[in-house]
Amino acid sequence: MSLRVGHICYLNSIPFFHHLRRQGFAGEIVSGVPAHLNAMLARGEIDLCPSSSFEYARNWRDYLLLPEQSISSFGPVRSVLLFSRKKLSELDGQVIAVTGESATSINLLKVLLREFHGCREVCCRVPDEPVEAIVERGGDVLMIGDRALKAGLATDGGVYDLGQLWWEATGLPFVFALWIVRREVAEERPGELAAFNCQLAAARTSAEGDLHSLASEVACPDWLTEEELVAYWQRMSFDLAGDHLRGLERYFSLCHRHGLLAEEPGIAFFSAA
Ligand SMILES: C=C(O[C@@H]1C=C(C(=O)O)C=C[C@H]1O)C(=O)O
Structure with a gap:
């Protein structure tokens, strides 16, 4: 069975998905809004997706994260x-x-x-x-x-x-979405997931390498110019590095403090090794 990947149906996910097929991904892609993808992921109806960082935290024992990928912002995100x-x-x-x-x-x-x-x-x-x-x-x-x-x-x-x-x-970036993988998929099909991880990284690198071409290749809505779309993507950070993780931990800790999470989640990554 090929991987079933969730796709957030917003402009913010285009840099991950636009070149994914060209990088060799042949599995299924299921589109939806984050709340819908969160529910599908929790029920095991999809194997992985970029979805709400809060969904990772509330069901973290069932999940692992793909390293180095997120939808974040250092300051205004605009959406x-x-x-x-x-x-x-x-x-x-x-x-x-x-x-x-x-x-x-x-x-x-x-x-x-x-x-x-x-x-x-x-x-x-x-x-x-x-x-x-x-x-x-x-x-x-x-x-x-x-x-x-x-x-x-x-x-x-x-x-x-x-x-x-x-x-x-x-003073920290905020991580809105993470690439969340069901833990059993990582355990049972590590090779497929490692291959996907490489395809995703390559797809994003090629998208971010030329955001202007990306904007001209996608169907830009009539209320947004290509320049505005490029500026929107440029404001975002699709990385998941040290500052992002500090921001994420602070968010989870505040959610716990305010009774929105039963416990602070462990942050665990899929490792291809
Ligand atoms: C930056 C954004 O982050 C999003 C916000 C999410 C949420 O609130 O659960 C989930 C995924 C992201 O798409 C956005 O929607 O524009």
Whole structure:
């Protein structure tokens, strides 16, 4: 059986996936929003995917991480946004509308508001209407991915970037997504996974080597120019190095402190050796 790989259906994942087939990956690719991929991964319906760092933490005994790969930012990320006209401390006890696509960012919002902005209660709810309509009315909304990027470009204020808030509070990068592998897949099919790891690294290197060509080869949405797409990718960090790991550990430790995780996870990597 070939590997079943989850694919986040946002522009942020293009640098991982665009050249993957050309690097020889012949397995299955399943697209979805992070919350959907998290659930599929937890149930073993896919073998690995780039998905919420929070999903790794809450089920870490079932998972390993691919080394050196993430979706992170040092400061503003531009696609994880809290739309609000209020001061952050005024969000205490308020309902914040969310899309249900996220696991990491919703818990990041809770951690930021409770730890650094004096909020005690943070209520997030998925509304019956599109969150964009709530933004238009000036309500409080957390959005991620392309919808956030689009709404952020269309607004002229009243928006907080969670990557930036984290950076200001901690001086560390924030790791939104990790490449998470089911542990039994790593144990039972290490050769296939090692081959995938090489294909992924090569696909990303070739994408990052020429972001302008990448932007011209993909279907750019009509609300984004190729230059804006390149600038968006340039703001992100797709690495997972020492600073990223420090940021990740800080996030997990704050999630634990605020009762969002039952324990602090161990961070364990797949090793091809
Ligand atoms: C930077 C982003 O990070 C994402 C946020 C995630 C989450 O909140 O669970 C999961 C995967 C990433 O796609 C984004 O969505 O734009």
